[in-house]
Amino acid sequence: MSKGKDAVFIYSDEQQSYKFSNDHPFNQDRLKMTRELLHTLGALQKSDELSARIAKENELSLIHNQDFIDAVKKASHGTFHSSMQTTFGIGTDDTPIFPGMHEAASWLVGGTLKAVEAVFEEGYLHALNLGGGLHHGFRGRASGFCIYNDSSIAIQYLRKYYDAKVMYIDTDAHHGDGVQWAFYNDPNVCTVSLHESGRFLFPGTGYVNERGHSEGYGTAVNVPFEAFTEDQSWLDAYYTVIKEVAAQFKPDVILSQNGVDAHYYDPLTHLCTTMNIYHHIPTLAHELAHKYCNGRWIAVGGGGYDIWRVVPRAWSIIWLEMTDQRHLLNQSLPTEWLDRWQQAAPVTLPKQWYDEENIYPSIPRKREIEEKNNRTVEKALRPFRDKKKRPFSPNY
Amino acid sequence: MIVRQLMKTDFNKVHQSTTIAEAIALLEAARVRHLIVTDEKENMVGIVSDRDLRDASPSTLNNKESAYSMEKPLSSVMTHDVITAHPDDLVEEIATLMTQQRIGCVPVQLHDEIIGVVRDKDILRMLVKLMGADQPTSRIEVQVPNVSGMLAEVSAIIQNFEINVQSVFMYPAKRNDKKMLVFRLQTMDPRKVIDEVRDHGYEIHWPIGPEMNRYE
Structure with a gap:
């Protein structure tokens, strides 16, 4: 594969307008920092980039209910009723109202749709839209920082216009509930979510027994990790589950959601992984895209609330993997970029692409956690390993 | 929450002369674990569980044993002295009763008539909602x-x-x-x-x- 020619980076400044308030944890400065890091590295050229677009209303309604879209538009233009909080989940502490929120959310959706078009219309093999990945949005309700669900809309778009079988891989620390429920009955969309157990963490769902319904039985896969899960256990589960599911589902395209909040530094979650997993995640997605999908791989962003130490590094690696430029990871982060952002950062920016050892205390329940996660993986894969009951075999 | 809000009003009744074999077939077809047993006037005279029926069936290990017992009427194996609830009872009261008596199904009785049942799974479903x-x-x-x-x-x-x-x-x-x-x-x-x-x-x-x- 020729360097950098087969992948496209989707971005436009309007994606930064998705901003709830100055102290809200969802902070799109992440996009700016990541893009600048890639530019400084010399890994991202103007010719690699395509502008995002704004999603049209009829594209939003591929997934969302009209009354919800109307409510977001009203709130976006200054009309708010307190009933919108309970009915549509907007104007809440998580998803406050801000001027232009309808347009801002539509730009994020349009970016992911542009990524779909790049791969299915314009001949690119891979496309990356880090502004997407808002996986909590429901058909009729905003939830967990997400208004419109770009990934659900893009999947429905892929179903409608290209009749593609879609494998959705979600490695955000929160369960990908919005996307899962949107395609719970659809046998042609396989949603796989690896996340911190919902026992305590938002949204509380994503139990291993959520497997899809009716014709879609077997096409929802959930791996809820114990709190304080570490790299090795996380990666064992990731490789085992994603490989087995892909081998049986045989997708036409992979859509990966790259929330990067499973890192120990993330302030909202309770997993203990390090940068190590973010070196592996895109590698496997890339490999499987070539193995099953003629290379078709669309990647989006997602959660990630340590915007200083985690997000720019983790998201840059996705692009470097997509464009076969991993050799750039053998050197330190560029001093120019570090100097510029260190001034704004409240923490010390790491200089290497991997974390130092011992960034977190040793975990007393380590063995129990690994044992529990192993059993979770076995349970998650049980329908795939039972030859009589394989979800995707013709006799099923 | 009271029993009336939680009970299942669509439940299975059978006459006391039904044989054990017929009752087992009925349980399997309806995928339930309890049957309310009635007399000619549809009054409840007992309750029978899948376990009562299994206990009364010949062992699968002993083929020679006659199937005679399977033709006996339900009245020979059912529980006569049935524990019942009132539709206005509190759910926690019935849950306590079910735990203490170790039973999985309680018929709900109003003016001598059975109007529903509360099963252990109804209590569990309520727990999911409550939490x-x-x-x-x-x-x-x-x-x-x-x-x-x-x-x-x-x-x-x-x-x-x-x-x-x-x-x-x-x-x-x-x-x-x-x-x-x-x-x-x-x-x-x-x-x-x-x-x-x-x-x-x-x-x-x-x-x-x-x-x-x-x-x-």
Whole structure:
């Protein structure tokens, strides 16, 4: 594969307008920092980039209910009723109202749709839209920082216009509930979510027994990790589950959601992984895209609330993997970029692409956690390993 | 919540002269575990469970044993003295009764007529709802002194943040002088609430740091 020619980076400044308030944890400065890091590295050229677009209303309604879209538009233009909080989940502490929120959310959706078009219309093999990945949005309700669900809309778009079988891989620390429920009955969309157990963490769902319904039985896969899960256990589960599911589902395209909040530094979650997993995640997605999908791989962003130490590094690696430029990871982060952002950062920016050892205390329940996660993986894969009951075999 | 709100009104009745073999077939077809047994006037005279019927069936290991017992009427194996509920009974009262008596199904009787049944699975379904496990939420656990007014005080702290409480329940802590309050909050970012509750001197049992072990 020729360097950098087969992948496209989707971005436009309007994606930064998705901003709830100055102290809200969802902070799109992440996009700016990541893009600048890639530019400084010399890994991202103007010719690699395509502008995002704004999603049209009829594209939003591929997934969302009209009354919800109307409510977001009203709130976006200054009309708010307190009933919108309970009915549509907007104007809440998580998803406050801000001027232009309808347009801002539509730009994020349009970016992911542009990524779909790049791969299915314009001949690119891979496309990356880090502004997407808002996986909590429901058909009729905003939830967990997400208004419109770009990934659900893009999947429905892929179903409608290209009749593609879609494998959705979600490695955000929160369960990908919005996307899962949107395609719970659809046998042609396989949603796989690896996340911190919902026992305590938002949204509380994503139990291993959520497997899809009716014709879609077997096409929802959930791996809820114990709190304080570490790299090795996380990666064992990731490789085992994603490989087995892909081998049986045989997708036409992979859509990966790259929330990067499973890192120990993330302030909202309770997993203990390090940068190590973010070196592996895109590698496997890339490999499987070539193995099953003629290379078709669309990647989006997602959660990630340590915007200083985690997000720019983790998201840059996705692009470097997509464009076969991993050799750039053998050197330190560029001093120019570090100097510029260190001034704004409240923490010390790491200089290497991997974390130092011992960034977190040793975990007393380590063995129990690994044992529990192993059993979770076995349970998650049980329908795939039972030859009589394989979800995707013709006799099923 | 009262029994009337929870009971299942569509249940299976059979006449007492039905044979054990017929009753087993009926249980399997309807995928239920209990049958209400009646007389000619449709009055309840007993209840029979899948276990009663299994106990009365010949062993699968002994082929020679005659199938004679399978042709006996239900009245020979059913429980005559049936424990019943009233539609206005509290659900927790019936749940206690079911635990104490170790039974999985209680017929609901009003004016000599059976109008529904409460099964163990109905109680479980209610528990899921009560715990708010079917809505997007974060969960926090707070240990408070076992004295009056604690729930109100912690709730008042949460109220300051305009975060909707999806469910709340409390259970006794290991220590008698403490109680555990569990809140399911409709937010992805409960940090401010947690800090404020901790600042008021309450002990947060979840979330905790990785170096701590709450399971011991």
